[in-house]
Amino acid sequence: MPIMDSKTGKIKRDYTIEELVEKAREMRAYNMVSLTAAGSGHTGGTLSVMDIAAALYLKKIRHDPQNPNWEDRDRVFWSTGHKAPALYVALGEAGYFPVKEAVKLRKLWSGFEGHPHRLRLPGVELSAGSLGQGLGVAVGCALNAKLEGKNYRVYCLNGDGELDEGSIWEAIMCAAHYKLDNLVSIVDRNGLQIDGPTEEVMKLESLVTKWRAFEWNTIEIDGHNMKEILAALDEAEKMKGKPTVIIAKTVKGKGVSYAENVVAYHGIAPKDGRSGKESLDRALEDIGDSSFTKEKVNKLLKIADDYQKEVNKKIEASMPQFSRNYWWNSANGMKVEMDAxxxxxxxxxxxxxxxxxxxxxxxxxxxxxxxxxxxxxxxxxxxxxxxxxxxxxxxxxxxxxxxxxxxxxxxxxxxxxxxxxxxxxxxxxxxxxxxxxx
Amino acid sequence: MPIMDSKTGKIKRDYTIEELVEKAREMRAYNMVSLTAAGSGHTGGTLSVMDIAAALYLKKIRHDPQNPNWEDRDRVFWSTGHKAPALYVALGEAGYFPVKEAVKLRKLWSGFEGHPHRLRLPGVELSAGSLGQGLGVAVGCALNAKLEGKNYRVYCLNGDGELDEGSIWEAIMCAAHYKLDNLVSIVDRNGLQIDGPTEEVMKLESLVTKWRAFEWNTIEIDGHNMKEILAALDEAEKMKGKPTVIIAKTVKGKGVSYAENVVAYHGIAPKDGRSGKESLDRALEDIGDSSFTKEKVNKLLKIADDYQKEVNKKIEASMPQFSRNYWWNSANGMKVEMDAxxxxxxxxxxxxxxxxxxxxxxxxxxxxxxxxxxxxxxxxxxxxxxxxxxxxxxxxxxxxxxxxxxxxxxxxxxxxxxxxxxxxxxxxxxxxxxxxxx
Missing domain, CATH: 3.40.50.970 (Thiamin diphosphate (ThDP)-binding fold, Pyr/PP domains)
Incomplete structure (x- = not known):
């Protein structure tokens, strides 16, 4: 079910598969601009999950961006809160706010926090960050639907690294116990975590065997193939009596050559900033959305920059200041060398x-x-x-x-x-x- | 390997299967006396795990009760600390202390605490109680053996209810990751937990499929068949490259008619005390160790009773007392009605x-x-x-x-x-x- 008008029940906007592929490309571009503007953030995971995000927010889930708390909406929980920039561009593209706003990522008071805050941005279902927690919340949400006879469906985006956490396996066991067929977990199986390949950090394979042993319906797909993603989401909806996990094989850093399958790009923005070998310009070239001209990118970065200037002004205005410096707040002997x-x-x-x-x-x-x-x-x-x-x-x-x-x-x-x-x-x-x- | 002399390397005491069956019977009898003397404790789980305890401490593990910290001993971790009374009678029968001492269960300063305290009793490997933790410790202990090239083996007694805990699944995953073939978990699969049957509280089945999916070697046995228990322990020792779980189907309260498969007997001593329908006498009759005559039982209970009297004296002696009562510490108006x-x-x-x-x-x-x-x-x-x-x-x-x-x-x-x-x-x-x- 695509983007709806919750009052009339009519479809507001629908996309073909080809259009979704283009949208995912555009989302990757916005994502890289926002990470570069912030100077920090998680390149790897936001890029690996992007096609799934596009499929969910622009095609699959029933929601109305003009009515974010619509009771009958489908819910998407991001258990991996650090992938927030991907969530923000997805919400922007869906119409919760102008997508260009997302370039204010990680800027004070913008709402586009490094990890999502549900009380500060419409469309965010869960404040998250500490891993291994989203699936349990999704279970509670799905349980509520069963209790109240509601038809909304619940999706949870999980990382593969966070499957090390025992709390995830508690939630997996619990969802099967309550036969939550209105619940779908989508595992962004990019195979890398901060310390290295998942199989070296803590062996997960055979992952599908594990979920199956916990009595979930399992589907394995290529997480960058839009057709497969949508087909899996539809198939999950037909399953009765069991929750479904879609294990989506993805590439961490997908679409940006220097970040693809590079462990170090888990938690950083392009190293070289705007231009250079590992830069925003190079990323946009790789992504290949021709609408991202130099001028457009300049404009977007200016939005972020202007916003930051305003923030700086406000901060400075709120700081107590002396009319001049004294020895006790400025002399060299009064300074200490800081180290983490x-x-x-x-x-x-x-x-x-x-x-x-x-x-x-x-x-x-x-x-x-x-x-x-x-x-x-x-x-x-x-x-x-x-x-x-x-x-x-x-x-x-x-x-x-x-x-x-x-x-x-x-x-x-x-x-x-x-x-x-x-x-x-x-x-x-x-x-x-x-x-x-x- | 049975009970050893750590200095000479010679076997101190070995048992035939028939003798072990008799020993387990005797251990159940001591267990019921100690629970009755304490007036509280866990009847169900101590009885379901008893045959396994006898097999481990009297036959399988390499240990020397005269040298409890012998570096080359096999280690047994009781993740389910509440089954401590079974551990105590096993240690007593093995020779760590006279088994009759175990009737001082749950008495102050006796060392036989309601949940085991490794710093207070020889042979106890782990202070435990909060569920789901023993297996992780056993993993660390087994990892140490691998690191140091030691030959000791590590056993962990797990309950089935505690398999709900995510920390257990973290440990299961970790043990497989490090290919700890020197580690064996024995699951006391009695099928009941405090709130009811495990499958109603939180569905575990197919349990063997789950462990297998986590890449453990799995063996399923009747946990009350001494021959099967010993065969499984031997088979586990032959496994290379994988930890082994022995899922032992047991009966909670095994051997005591009124407690068998009765949920309420998870955490209580015989309801009717010494004699009556659900009493110690009835339990001993069911267990059928003819050496537990009235006189012997009286003597054992007297040990507990005398000890408690000494404790009471010491406590009273350490309490500040007034030469007489005053209105402010004894008048009715100064008392409050207590409620939990x-x-x-x-x-x-x-x-x-x-x-x-x-x-x-x-x-x-x-x-x-x-x-x-x-x-x-x-x-x-x-x-x-x-x-x-x-x-x-x-x-x-x-x-x-x-x-x-x-x-x-x-x-x-x-x-x-x-x-x-x-x-x-x-x-x-x-x-x-x-x-x-x-």
Whole structure:
């Protein structure tokens, strides 16, 4: 069901497959402009999921951009919140707001946050970012439809890396238990996560066998073939008594030559900015939407730039200022050299690694937190590093088992994850057992 | 490998299958005495796992009770800490301490805590209780053996209910990733959990298909057939390149007629105490170890009783006491009527349930926290109650999805689980989204 008028029930806009392919191209172009304007963001995943996003928002789901909270709309949950820029251009193309607005990505007060915020932008169903959570919410939403006899359908966009998370498997089990045939998970199977190929970080294959064992209907497709995407979405709708997972084989960074299948392009914007080898211009050339002329791109970047200038003005106006500088707020002796905590962590673990009892466990952000310093210049230490995937709970437990046997394990992730996603594991297993887990 | 002398490498004690069957009978008898003496504890699971415990501690694992921390010993992790009484009688029979000591179950300072504490009792590998954690620790322990080229083997006793927990599936995935063929999980598949049959609480079947899909070697056995148990343990040892799961079909409460397959006997001691319909005497009669004469049982109960008296004396001696009572510490007007918080919760949710937006989500302790009051006298409300299994993370997420659609979901579990096992889900999904989850 394409874009609707919720009042009249009439179709507002429909697309042919050829038009959708063109739209996906245009969306990729807007996406790259917005990432470049922001100077940061997730190139890889936004490009791998883009054809699916186009298929959903411009063709498959029943929704009305003029009535974002329409009760009968189909719901799409983005469990991988970091792919927000793709969501924004999809919403823009669908008509929730002018698509060019999305170039204000990651700018203060714009609503186009780095990770989506449902209270700040129409059409966003879920504020997300911490992985492994969207599918459970989608289950609740689908359960509500069953309870109330509603016909809306629920879609959840999942990444492959986040399938390491146990909370995902709880949701998978639960959806099958309640026979939620109004629920579809689409896995953006691009095969890469931050630390490397998924199969090296934490083996997922045979992924389809796993979902099938959990009693889901499974469909495997080429996630860049618009016809296959639409056919799979239609097929899922016919399934009775089971939720459906569409495992969409995709290419991370799809459409931009220098980003395709490049692990480093998980979480960065074009390295060389506007022009150069790994630049926006080169990306647009690869994408090949001829409407993105130099002038158009200039205009778009100016929207972002002007907006940022306004933001800067407002910030400056709200800052207390002195009529002049004094020694205590400006003299050189009063300044400290700043360094990120993670750099200190990296230096420390590099040094401590000479103790053979020290082992390191990574949760797919090993370089981000500089844990790679542990083995970077000491290849022999690599065997004392264990990739745990995005599974912080298990990481704390495995570290406990190693500590029990006399090792000194360091577990690493961002603070919120490594305390918040394994709080009970820390309480019961690490603390009660008095295990020396760092 | 049976019980060894770690110094000489000689076998200390070996058992025939017939002797093991007798030993398991004796262990069940000691178990029931200790539960009765304690007046509380988990009858169901301790009896369902007992034959497996006997097979492991008296026959299969290489260990030396006189040298509990022997580096080359095989390790057994009890992920289901609540089955501790079975662990204690197994350790006692193996020789870690006189088995009759185990009747001091749940008594202060005895070391025989309701859930095992590894720092207080020799032979206990892991302090546990909060479900879903033991397998991850076992993975870490097995990983250490691989890293150090050690030959010890690692066993993990898992319940079936705890397989609802996502952290278990993280560990399952991780063990396969690291090809831990020195690791065996034994699932005590008794088919019941606190809220009812596992398949009603959260469907697990086909369980063997799920483990197989996660690339484990799988063996299915009758968990009360000593020959099958031992054969499976031997077969697991031959497997190369994969961890093994032994799914042992068992009967909860096995051996005690009034407890067999009775959900209520998950977490209680014989209702009628020493004698009567559901009593210790009746249990011992069912178990049929003729050595448990009235005199022997009396003696055992006296050990527990005398110990408790000593404890009481010590407690009293340490309490500040007045030479006489005053109005402010003894008058009737100074006393308050106490009631458990959960009773208040039960009354409140019963009342609030008249609002059709209110839905309740249970995590397998629905009656324990009086959430059943929601529907007890209002059968029509049952469709607004959702069993989530032992999966607190997913419970918070599903509740979020329901809240998003206008429901007012109450999620229920013990405080530590419902904040600690879903801390990040509360932070990211419930709070950032401003979902009305209670």
């Amino acid at each position: 905590t993670r750099n200190g962590f990296g230096r420390a673990i590099k040094k401590l690694g000479s103790d053979k009892r020290v082992v390191a466990l990574g949760a797919d952000i090993t370089s981000s937190i500089r844990m790679n310093e542990f083995y970077a210049e000491h290849p022999a230490r690599k065997k004392r590093f264990f990739s745990m995937g995005i599974a912080e709970a298990n990481m704390a437990l495995v570290a406990s088992g190693l500590a029990k046997e006399g090792k000194i394990p360091f577990i690493g992730s961002y603070g919120v994850f490594v305390t918040g996603r394994n709080w009970d594991q820390l309480r019961t297993t690490v603390c009660y057992n008095n295990f020396n887990v760092k | 918080t959960r009773n208040g919760f039960g009354r409140a949710i019963k009342k609030l349930g008249s609002d059709k937006r209110v839905v309740a989500l249970g995590a397998d302790i629905t009656s324990s926290i009086r959430m059943n009051e929601f529907y007890a006298e209002h059968p029509a409300r049952k469709k607004r109650f959702f069993s989530m299994g032992i999966a607190e993370a997913n419970m918070a997420l599903v509740a979020s999805g329901l809240a998003k659609e206008g429901k007012i979901p109450f999620i229920g579990s013990y405080g530590v689980f419902v904040t600690g096992r879903n801390w990040d889900q509360l932070r990211t999904t419930v709070c950032y989204n401003n979902f009305n989850v209670k």
